[in-house]
Amino acid sequence: MGLDLNKLEHLIAVAEEGSITRAAARLHLSQQALSASIRVLEREVGVPLLDRTATGVSLLPAGAALLEDARALRGAARSALHRARRIGRGEKEVLRLGHTPAVTGEEIITLLRQVGAAHPHMATDVNQRYPHELTDALLAGDLDIGLCRAMTPPHGLARTTLAHQPLSIAVAADHPLATRTSVALSELIGQHFIVWGQPGHSAYTDLLINYCHAAGFEPRIERTPRQGTPPATAVIGTDRLAFVTTPPGPAADGAVRVLALDPPLYAPLHALYSPRTTSPAKDAFLRRRVDLSGL
Template structure:
């Protein structure tokens, strides 16, 4: 027997989020321009429809119950997916297509991004694509707000309320200043970096790329000396321009940064993943192409 359940009211879900984030009905009602009584009645109706209590009202401050916390964890993504669907419906009759917007971290080079989107350019020639460099910490909110459609980063862990797939692996190389003692080498091994200062872009434990580099060096039999780059957001190879350090990069081998730095191949190079993040429960032909072309790679 099929049991009919009334679909979740998105307006009430939005009101629930407002109460939860404000930790009270008074402030939430003011933000929503509703009377406190109307807001309280709406939340009570939501609780009745779901068959669970969402707030513990026995304390001075309104607190989420276990059911409320579970709903809160997924509510933002669900509302964002609904807004995404509305945008798609509104854009459907338009003469010009809405751009597919990709955010990427500085660790994923523009050349890598272009290589990844080539199948999309070929399959969807009329679709405009916008590529934006962003810091990884801003991806989550940008996806929820619809400012980007996909995000590219170095990583493998899947965020709790986002969808993810590893769509490429790029060989790691190293960059050194043109005057560095290793600059004339065509290829080196990771073990040759023992005793060198390695420049990273985030502290251990806070950056997947840094942890990846540390793990690569440890597998080669040494504990690396690392320094966090004082300049953020510039091309990775730029980290060695004013020092004698080493930077792990994914640029092609040879001169770079106006010949001020040299990129050198690593023997048996470690492969650095490129992970794509997106909003679950959404549809995108361009995003699907990025995933399927990675499966055939």
């Protein structure tokens, strides 16, 4: 039995819109045509997929399970078409790389320099995405690799660890701790920490909070309003602290001082990717042994 990708696209739209009417408008179909397509899909699968009520539609467990695979299949199909067209047109392969704000530009440059040394003809297209945008783009086949920290891959994606980097503490240059070169995490009880994600919704934030718990305290945290900027700059003009992977010493043209953690703690650098897609550039990147010790 084969699955019609168009019908899966219809299921995705209905699930995301929560309404046949809105999904039909999004797909430029009549409501009758969309409803008929979903019912045909249910007959092909052999079980109901949607719970239809007067106020809208919602996924039944079988529909939710099919939706997860449908998104991954749609992304794999889009990647296959993109690859075939590129090869047919004689175009160069481009590694489409995304990263969350927790991965700095310096780290990206170092990674690409190392990969470029082994594969000098590899072209790259790099852009920053927020975590949910990163996973959506990977599932949709719009990115080949997503670099992040501690993110749990959703259904359809895989994760590999590229490196573990030492964590440091960033403070503004006029902060009382700025005269120090290192600090123990246990010394920071009562300090306010700037983070980039909400606890319980960001695996990286949860990792940092767990480090504080292991040091014997509950950290006071607040989410930075400066989303998308280099992590070390978040403390400028504040009395807050931030966990960063920036090397110890002055940063941000002297506006920030970065302190080493003693004993050291580490942050993982992860790569998310779809195992269903074919990309020599992606495979070459993932095979590369990463060394970020020079940062």
